[in-house]
Amino acid sequence: MFRKPVSRRDMLRLAGASGVGLLLGGSGAFGIMAATGATKQPASDKPGSPDNVTTGIPDANRYDFYGQHQSGITTPSQNFMCFASFDLTVSDAAGLKSLLQAWTRASASLMAGELLDGQNENLNLPPADTGEAAGLTPSRITITFGAGPSLFDHRFGLAGKKPAGFGDLPPFNGDNLMPEWCGGDLGVQICADDMQVAFHGMRNLIRIARGSAVLRWSQEGFQRSTESDPNKATPRNLMGFKDGTANPSVQDAAMMNEVVWVQPEDGAGWMTGGSYMAVRRIRMRIEVWDRSSLSDQENTFGRYRVSGAPLGSQHEFDRGDMEAKDASGKPVIPMNSHMRVARGDGKMQILRRPYSYSSGMDNTTGQLDAGLFFISYQRSLEKQFIPMQQRLAQIDALNEYIQHIGSATFACFPGVRQGGYIGDTLL
Amino acid sequence: MFRKPVSRRDMLRLAGASGVGLLLGGSGAFGIMAATGATKQPASDKPGSPDNVTTGIPDANRYDFYGQHQSGITTPSQNFMCFASFDLTVSDAAGLKSLLQAWTRASASLMAGELLDGQNENLNLPPADTGEAAGLTPSRITITFGAGPSLFDHRFGLAGKKPAGFGDLPPFNGDNLMPEWCGGDLGVQICADDMQVAFHGMRNLIRIARGSAVLRWSQEGFQRSTESDPNKATPRNLMGFKDGTANPSVQDAAMMNEVVWVQPEDGAGWMTGGSYMAVRRIRMRIEVWDRSSLSDQENTFGRYRVSGAPLGSQHEFDRGDMEAKDASGKPVIPMNSHMRVARGDGKMQILRRPYSYSSGMDNTTGQLDAGLFFISYQRSLEKQFIPMQQRLAQIDALNEYIQHIGSATFACFPGVRQGGYIGDTLL
Incomplete structure (x- = not known):
């Protein structure tokens, strides 16, 4: 009787004067966030241009779904994440295509x-x-959507399209993987600056998948919210150290082509413009960490805790002197420190996009089940993530304080063109 | 070598020009949040006055620890919550006092x-x-700290101080309580607008408790963040309905004395100025809910989904016409609708302060373990929460879609005076 259709957008329009941050839409326009201020401008209904940059009216805190690349990869990290891994219950390509089309429509709206x-x-x-x-x-x-290795089995006629070198990660030293945190036919990473908005996205995709796919596992993640950080500094992980200092700049398009986006020469043409995602659920032994000395902690990371600077250096983004020795002749940045081992020879990079997680108490130990939900993106798992993780698994001093309990990989599709659907280059 | 002590406050001061929202501290100054803007004013080191209102320099997004009442009860809800329930491992009053004193120091700093x-x-x-x-x-x-019923057993010599009528909640129709989500000697509700800040508080209190108390269970919760809501409207629960419309105003001090704060005439003098907390972990059968029609959903709550108005009324805060009948003679607001049953005769109120929770997938069902982490505060569990919940458990239409799987009660101490410690009126 007093019912009228109301869209979230209508509500925004009604509330136009109350001060909504503005964002120039599009994953190509990183960080171009206008100062928070009042606006009466209604959200644009104009679809984004194919390269995902909205060139017209700035839009309210939103990115375009359509574009050359999927969003959520080189997009500056939002405050929250919901990750969902699905197993398909349909058993042919038609069923898979139908699900991906339905998710496409929903994602564009969301x-x-x-x-x-x-x-x-x-x-x-x-x-x-x-x-x-x-x-x-x-x-x-x-x-952000990706295909797990199992999608390329016999069910969907896609075995011939499996990219060379793409598969589950090999076993690493110290792994303690639990099947309930591993794998999946399809992976979906949903990020937003609001937890309820992210949850809403995940829940509706699960709902839409009913009859086509079931949830295999899911995980919520967080970092400090930008509103709480006057300096907009590098976020800290739950060990209290800055996390992401060594990341390549997402604003450097050439670097992103080098590190993140699959190029035509990489083979598996349907993945050109996409990226390979590595996922590791890394539980922290928080209680052990909290009992270790500040010195141990800093030597473990190879960085000062407060500033994030490499040991022996002054500023967070200093490169660090790998040759420096202390008075006793020992390297100032220990040989087994996390930053040193992760860097290796410095020739291979990945784009890390992790979130912290806290999933209450582990009833078997009485300790917090909390840690890092690690996500990274790269052109090649074989050339980038795997050799780095093999080094880390062997000698990283951090291994004393962490345990990898979940693992998954997903081949994240290129962006969707207007009129297309998620995964249409594959199917 | 480049080490200097840096406090979070120092960092704020350094970052003074970057625009931090201001809050007049004190739980007595609800909602007095100045517009976001630049400030170079350092945070005040002046302790709050006893009634918890800082009358001097506005401080950055903070409340005073000390005051007449504990904060976190009539404080406007923050975006996030971490709840921790503890069991004591010390077995005498001296050990309990020592823990509460350590928590007091930490909480004032946090x-x-x-x-x-x-x-x-x-x-x-x-x-x-x-x-x-x-x-x-x-x-x-x-x-916000509270004592569970088990604190008043033989261990600490407090049996004689147990408030009359305070105890575990009685069994309610339809309860499906799991021991791992029930009870605790001490309960701590930590709320903040930033999830990482809330987690940091919980984790450090757990750490400080080592050797004195162990975690019994914990739960993170969220609601929409205020930044995402241009209208600052009543938050919606995970069923998509507004939740909290019927709450009494926390700005009405007389009402809070009537509904929330224990008064001298209520007995158990050590609780005067405190409040009784009811906790229920309420799982939603999200998949069943999502398959029910809009009409069923609205009849279940007795409200329109979009506006939150009572059925037959136009605005969210309309009282609702309980006598109205439709053309067929049926009540417009169904007799078993949640809002009608919760209201009862309208004479008893509680202060609801719930958060949504999402704890990943339940491995036994493959469905999301998500719902409402219900918290309410009241002067008396016996007179307020229990009769309301007994009515709801009997006939609330919502019962088809929810299940109560956790339950706890805590007697939340009055506020702490300068020089005192949490619970000092009890010990």
């Missing part, structure tokens, strides 16, 4: 901050949108 | 946004502060 409200008026049907994000901004939500 | 950095300079000792909140604002963190 990223635009629109209600999935096609059926919203019909009292006799379930609402098309579960409603918990109504009235909220898009909160820079990104939704 | 709420001021200071590092627990007494030992920060000593390389040979573990850092006193775990560091993951360094550089972040206090983010309106509040820490």
